[in-house]
Amino acid sequence: MQEANLLMSNKMLFEKAQGFIPGGVNSPVRAFKSVGGTPIFMKSAKGSKLVDCTGKEYIDFINSWGPMILGHAHTEVIAAMHKQVDLSTSYGTPTEIEIDIAKLVCDMIPNIDLIRFVSSGTEACMTALRLARGYTNKSKFIKFEGNYHGHADPFLVKAGSGVATLGISNVPGVTQGTAQDTLIAKYNDLAGVAEIMEANKDELAAIIIEPVAGNMGCIPPSEGFLQGLRKLCDQYNCVLIFDEVMTGFRVAKGGVQERYGVYADLVTYGKVIGGGMPVAAFGGKKEIMDHIAPVGNVYQAGTLSGNPISLAAGITTLKILNDNPEIYTRLEEKGSYLKNNISSILDKKGVAYKINQVGSMMSLHFNENEIVDYDSAAASDIDLFNRLFHHLLENGVYLPPSAYESWFLCDALTDDDLNKTLEAIDNFKF
Ligand SMILES: *Cc1c(COP(=O)(O)O)cnc(C)c1O
Numbered sequence: 001m002q003e004a005n006l007l008m009s010n011k012m013l014f015e016k017a018q019g020f021i022p023g024g025v026n027s028p029v030r031a032f033k034s035v036g037g038t039p040i041f042m043k044s045a046k047g048s049k050l051v052d053c054t055g056k057e058y059i060d061f062i063n064s065w066g067p068m069i070l071g072h073a074h075t076e077v078i079a080a081m082h083k084q085v086d087l088s089t090s091y092g093t094p095t096e097i098e099i100d101i102a103k104l105v106c107d108m109i110p111n112i113d114l115i116r117f118v119s120s121g122t123e124a125c126m127t128a129l130r131l132a133r134g135y136t137n138k139s140k141f142i143k144f145e146g147n148y149h150g151h152a153d154p155f156l157v158k159a160g161s162g163v164a165t166l167g168i169s170n171v172p173g174v175t176q177g178t179a180q181d182t183l184i185a186k187y188n189d190l191a192g193v194a195e196i197m198e199a200n201k202d203e204l205a206a207i208i209i210e211p212v213a214g215n216m217g218c219i220p221p222s223e224g225f226l227q228g229l230r231k232l233c234d235q236y237n238c239v240l241i242f243d244e245v246m247t248g249f250r251v252a253k254g255g256v257q258e259r260y261g262v263y264a265d266l267v268t269y270g271k272v273i274g275g276g277m278p279v280a281a282f283g284g285k286k287e288i289m290d291h292i293a294p295v296g297n298v299y300q301a302g303t304l305s306g307n308p309i310s311l312a313a314g315i316t317t318l319k320i321l322n323d324n325p326e327i328y329t330r331l332e333e334k335g336s337y338l339k340n341n342i343s344s345i346l347d348k349k350g351v352a353y354k355i356n357q358v359g360s361m362m363s364l365h366f367n368e369n370e371i372v373d374y375d376s377a378a379a380s381d382i383d384l385f386n387r388l389f390h391h392l393l394e395n396g397v398y399l400p401p402s403a404y405e406s407w408f409l410c411d412a413l414t415d416d417d418l419n420k421t422l423e424a425i426d427n428f429k430f
Contacts (some may be wrong), residue, residue: 007054013041035386035401040393045072047412050398052412058398059417063408065400066246066271070153070317071329071412077275080316084309091308101315105273105283108322109254111263115283116292117306121245121270122150125208125282125368127292127300128266129154131282132206132239134298135291141206142196144187145215146374146404149208149243149268157182160215160374186222187213187373190228197236207233208241209263211256214406215246216377217357217363226262233265234410239288245270245280246406249321251359252328259359275317276311304331327411331360334409334418338362341422350379351430360409377404395424 008016017024025031025039032039041053048071050058063069070077076131084097098117106112118124129152133139143149148161156171157179158164163171183200185193197204211226213219233240242264248255249272257263265288270280285287293299304310321327339357342364346353352368366381385403392399397420399407 008041010038010041010053012051014038029165029400029402031402034165034382034403035389037390039401044176047071047073048410048414048417056396058393058396059413059421060398061407061409061421062398062400062405063410064271064276065405066250066408067274067276069272069331069408069410070320071410072273072276074275074317074320074412076315076320080312081277081309082356084312087308089307089309090304090384092303095306095308095311095316097308097311098348101295101311101318104315104318105269105281105320109257109267109283111257111285112267113286114282114289115281116289116300117279117281117299117311118302119278119280119304119307119310120150121243121268121280122152123302124245124268124270124282125149125155125241125243126152126290128241128243128268128282129206131210131288131291131298132241132266132302134296135288136205136237136239138205138258140181140183140200140203142183142185142193142204142209143208144213144221144374145184146187146212146377147208147213147243148215150245153178154182155208158184158374160213160379160404163404164216164374164378166406186375187216187219188225189373190232191223193229194232197232197238201236205410206239206241206266208243210246211242211244211260211262212233212251212358212361214245214361216374216404217365217371218358219373219377220356220358221260221369222372226256226260228265229263231299240264241266241268243268247358247361248272249318250408251361253321253325262293271323272317273314274310275313277313278304278307279310279314305342305385328359330411331409334413335360335362336420338409338418341418342425345422345426346430361406362409363403363406365403370395388425388430390419391428392424395427397421397424407409 044051050060145158146160149155244255248269252259268282334417366384
């Protein structure tokens, strides 16, 4: 009792936060706007568990929206950062660790000749698009409805993630002039893409895609879809950009490219590549990457790009993943265990649902139809998801606070964590 008095409640903190920060949060989905209720203010985390400001523990299925694939506060990752902190936090000059992590990524992913590090997935995707435009000398590009590529203007047209969660159809501030170069296709609709390409063939710089979608829930590419996009891009001389900010180093060591055997011209990374620190990157064929300044004239820069502390976290995480492929086997097993057992529970209860799972990414949609694109995801019973979310939160299981976000599994999840999660789902009155 006494201890509880010393601690601020989530409600008190949220009220206070709203006095100084728009909506009380520094990224919209954190505000719980679509699920309702009060966001939880976290104080610490270790392994698979988050601890909030009142000391309550949660089994974490967000993992900071993807980066914490090894679990929170991993001993080796933390030690590497401590070591770097004592050597100063930033120099604004080249450092050796930048070569080490660049070489490691080029070793782990066969079609990355050159890679540049930035601080957010938004920057990585924004620059990849600029580079594709500079390289091809064309303006238009295709993106898919419900895909999210960060918050740069050209991508905020029919975007996924928080834009979908908040139901914003047109983002004020994105000009007509910018939006007119963004052509929208339906995910998994190859014929639709072919049509758009034929109609715009002299103007198309790029196709950008989440090659396994994760920002409208998890939606895998249908058979032949990525291969088809690869062929179309070759045919029309158009740059294929895989946005692997979410899937890179997660669905396989070499990301979607390795898992599905389709290779893009440019690839963006983020999340796992920084091991929980603000790191992202874009890379690809030398022929294209050579157009980036200072070699070429496509300009891109960053005061804190390649920050040594951030890269210490990133390289330690990537080395652990590279040296221990059994981590991916364990993540696959955890993903299927959760999927199979949630399916049994929901079958038993007679609830209409679809679970999409690709390794350690998954999502549960309350819908009787297959979830293959934005429209089918949006046709799900969001209200039922929101009620399940709050039931699980109460029972110490932290799902993403939106039906449009993927769940992320980490290597630190124990059998006990998974079984407790299943038990909590089983106890819910659907
Ligand atoms: C998270 C995400 C981004 C944006 O990354 P930030 O670091 O939040 O700017 C871009 N693309 C995809 C696929 C993402 O999941």
